[in-house]
Amino acid sequence: MSQPAVVLLSGGLDSSTVVALAQQAGYEVHALSFSYGQRHTVELEAAARVATASGVADHKVIDIDLRAFGGSALTADIDVPKHGSADDLGNDIPITYVPARNTIFLSFALAWAEVLGSSDIFIGVNALDYSGYPDCRPEFVDAFQHLARLATKTGVGGAEITIHAPLIDLTKAEIVAAGTALDVDYGLTISCYDPDPAGLACGHCDSCLLRHRGFVDAGVVDPTSYQPGAAPS
Amino acid sequence: MSQPAVVLLSGGLDSSTVVALAQQAGYEVHALSFSYGQRHTVELEAAARVATASGVADHKVIDIDLRAFGGSALTADIDVPKHGSADDLGNDIPITYVPARNTIFLSFALAWAEVLGSSDIFIGVNALDYSGYPDCRPEFVDAFQHLARLATKTGVGGAEITIHAPLIDLTKAEIVAAGTALDVDYGLTISCYDPDPAGLACGHCDSCLLRHRGFVDAGVVDPTSYQPGAAPS
Numbered sequence: 001m002s003q004p005a006v007v008l009l010s011g012g013l014d015s016s017t018v019v020a021l022a023q024q025a026g027y028e029v030h031a032l033s034f035s036y037g038q039r040h041t042v043e044l045e046a047a048a049r050v051a052t053a054s055g056v057a058d059h060k061v062i063d064i065d066l067r068a069f070g071g072s073a074l075t076a077d078i079d080v081p082k083h084g085s086a087d088d089l090g091n092d093i094p095i096t097y098v099p100a101r102n103t104i105f106l107s108f109a110l111a112w113a114e115v116l117g118s119s120d121i122f123i124g125v126n127a128l129d130y131s132g133y134p135d136c137r138p139e140f141v142d143a144f145q146h147l148a149r150l151a152t153k154t155g156v157g158g159a160e161i162t163i164h165a166p167l168i169d170l171t172k173a174e175i176v177a178a179g180t181a182l183d184v185d186y187g188l189t190i191s192c193y194d195p196d197p198a199g200l201a202c203g204h205c206d207s208c209l210l211r212h213r214g215f216v217d218a219g220v221v222d223p224t225s226y227q228p229g230a231a232p233s
Numbered sequence: 234m235s236q237p238a239v240v241l242l243s244g245g246l247d248s249s250t251v252v253a254l255a256q257q258a259g260y261e262v263h264a265l266s267f268s269y270g271q272r273h274t275v276e277l278e279a280a281a282r283v284a285t286a287s288g289v290a291d292h293k294v295i296d297i298d299l300r301a302f303g304g305s306a307l308t309a310d311i312d313v314p315k316h317g318s319a320d321d322l323g324n325d326i327p328i329t330y331v332p333a334r335n336t337i338f339l340s341f342a343l344a345w346a347e348v349l350g351s352s353d354i355f356i357g358v359n360a361l362d363y364s365g366y367p368d369c370r371p372e373f374v375d376a377f378q379h380l381a382r383l384a385t386k387t388g389v390g391g392a393e394i395t396i397h398a399p400l401i402d403l404t405k406a407e408i409v410a411a412g413t414a415l416d417v418d419y420g421l422t423i424s425c426y427d428p429d430p431a432g433l434a435c436g437h438c439d440s441c442l443l444r445h446r447g448f449v450d451a452g453v454v455d456p457t458s459y460q461p462g463a464a465p466s
Contacts (some may be wrong), residue, residue, distance in 0.1 A: 064297055069348045100344035103384045107340040111333035115302045135384045143383050147376040151336045151368045 002028040004057070005120035005164075006109045009033050011046030012191045013211055014124035014167055017179035019054050021166045022122045024182055029056040030116060032109055036066045036098075042190055042199035049188040062108055066098060102135035106144050110161065114152050119159040121148075126167045126175070141165045172214030180220050187223035196227055203230030235261040237290070238353035238397075239342045242266050244279030245424045246444055247357035247400055250412035252287050254399050255355045257415055262289040263349060265342055269299045269331075275423055275432035282421040295341055299331060335368035339377050343394065347385050352392035354381075359400045359408070374398045405447030413453050420456035429460055436463030 005027035009015045022029050031054075033047040044061060051059035102125065109121045125136040134140065141163050148161040167175055179186065191211045192201035201208050203226045212232040215222035222231075238260035242248045255262050264287075266280040277294060284292035335358065342354045358369040367373065374396050381394040400408055412419065424444045425434035434441050436459045445465040448455035455464075 060301055062298065062301055065295065066344060068293055068295055069345045098344075099347040100340055100384060103343060103380065104337070104340040107333055107337040110336060111299060111331075112302045114332040137383065140380070140383045143376070143380040147336065147373070147380050150370070150373045150376050151333060 002026050003120065004028045004030055004113075004116045004118040005122055006030050006032055006113045006116065006118055007056075007122040008105050008109055008124065009047045009051060009059070010124075011043040011048075011050060011189060012124075012207075013172075013179070013186055013189050013214070014126060014175060014191075015047075016050045016054075016184055016186070016189045017175050017182075018122050018124040018166060019050065019056065020179055020182040020184045022120075022164070023054065023056075027120060027122075029054070030112065030118070031056045031059040032105075032112060033059065033061045034105060034108070035061055035063045036101075042195050042197070045199060046188060046190040053185055053188055060112070064104065064108075066101070066104075069099065100135070102133075102140070103144070106148075106163070110148050110152060113161065119161050120164060121161065122164045122166070124167050125165050126172075127169060128171055138165070138168055141168065171217070172210055173217035176214045176218040176220050180218070185223075186215075187225070190224075200225050200227040201230070202227060203232050208232065235259050236353065237261045237263055237346075237349045237351040238355055239263050239265055239346045239349065239351055240289075240355040241338050241342055241357065242280050242283060242292070243357075244276040244281075244283055244422060245357075245440075246405075246412070246419055246422050246447070247359060247408060247424075248280075249283045249287075249417055249419070249422045250408050250415075251355050251357040251399060252283065252289065253412055253415040253417045255353075255397070256287065256289075260353060260355075262287070263345065263351070264289045264292040265338075265345060266292065266294045267338060267341070268294055268296045269334075275428050275430070278432060279421060279423040286418055286421055293345070297337065297341075299334070299337075302332065333368070335366075335373070336377070339381075339396070343381050343385060346394065352394050353397060354394065355397045355399070357400050358398050359405075360402060361404055371398070371401055374401065404450070405443055406450035409447045409451040409453050413451070418456075419448075420458070423457075433458050433460040434463070435460060436465050441465065 005022050007019050007022050007029050009019060009031040019029055019031060031051045033044055035044060113121055127136060127138055145163040190199055190201060191207045193205040193207045194202045201224050209232055212222055238255050240252050240255050240262050242252060242264040252262055252264060264284045266277055268277060346354055360369060360371055378396040423432055424440045426438040426440045427435045434457050442465055445455055
């Protein structure tokens with residue numbers, strides 16, 4: 001019987017690749033998504049599509065409200081910066097950074113893992129493309145694993161928790177190549193910071209540009225559905 | 234101007250004491266409570282009473298739903314064990330343990346601290362009374378502080394986060410004595426695992442017995458409102 005693992009699934013390119021990698025490694029995937037007041041709930045529709053297409057064992061969506069604290073373009077009611085505009089809060093950290101987001105997401109994953117009796121959590125953070133997000137660095141992942149081993153019952157008497165971050169050292173092109181080899185349908189995913197209500201990507205935000213460049217560099221046709229005339233060239 | 238601090242406030246004896254200790258230390262207290270599917274929402278009413286009586290700068294209640302994962306008597310629909318009954322899951326950890334609860338709570342506190350520009354978080358965990366809860370140990374607090382310093386923008390460029398756990402080495406009697414010296418009104422607080430809908434304590438659960446013993450040992454009159462005939466002797 002395959003071991004259960006909790007996989008954080010945003011519906012984007014990276015986390016959808018992680019689902020496939022976890023399944024390839026033999027885990028029974030329990031996918032976890034969050035509705036956290038982000039304006040682009042089309043992400044959750046993408047996560048549901050990916051979960052279904054991947055045949056995961058279970059997919060839960062947890063409601064949390066980071067808007068209560070304010071503090072980020074992705075949760076507050078301010079404009080998302082486009083490429084080339086000022087998107088710097090003073091530490092080369094993008095304004096699209098959500099405070100403590102990955103810490104919160106991993107904490108919920110840990111709770112679910114403990115209930116499932118799972119000792120494996122997967123997260124699609126990426127150090128090369130992290131663009132200044134402090135909670136996408138390898139030392140953050142290591143610190144959370146250390147915390148998780150102390151925080152839980154399994155950490156006291158059972159198997160030790162492992163936080164898997166299989167994309168941490170990969171370029172976007174390497175991620176695309178790995179997922180393509182595992183038949184990930186990237187047409188189901190969305191990475192755009194500012195999609196329209198139908199879920200079409202803007203083609204201009206940092207996330208769209210980074211994603212498109214990944215397909216180009218991997219030599220894979222970009223299957224993203226862009227808004228009319230918005231496909232990056 | 235006093236520095237802002239985020240204080241986790243459950244409405245119980247311990248966290249209400251921590252609010253007073255943080256204020257005594259000169260911090261402007263931003264109190265944070267959670268509605269997490271616990272059956273005793275009378276806790277949240279107690280938290281609101283304590284926040285008001287303490288004159289905190291702000292009090293937020295975040296809705297999260299740990300019931301989605303199941304796994305604990307405090308969130309699932311099973312009976313709370315009474316003193317002397319089997320309350321052991323196999324590792325001397327009580328069934329009332331909520332998976333990853335303090336990890337989740339501290340993660341939200343970290344998000345709010347970052348938005349406030351605060352580098353101080355207070356939590357009322359207690360090692361002596363922790364009764365087998367893994368996330369109440371000093372090493373857990375240290376590990377979260379390490380994580381927090383890596384996870385946040387302040388951890389990259391600004392002041393380092395400190396997780397204050399001022400009760401960690403205190404007995405319940407010492408906590409009662411400290412709070413009484415700071416005029417904490419413990420009649421506003423509730424610690425019972427199984428209060429009635431009016432918020433009256435059962436007088437029989439482990440938490441009621443531990444709390445009552447604290448008042449007795451501190452030589453302070455127990456101001457708890459118990460259900461008729463239920464006051465511990």
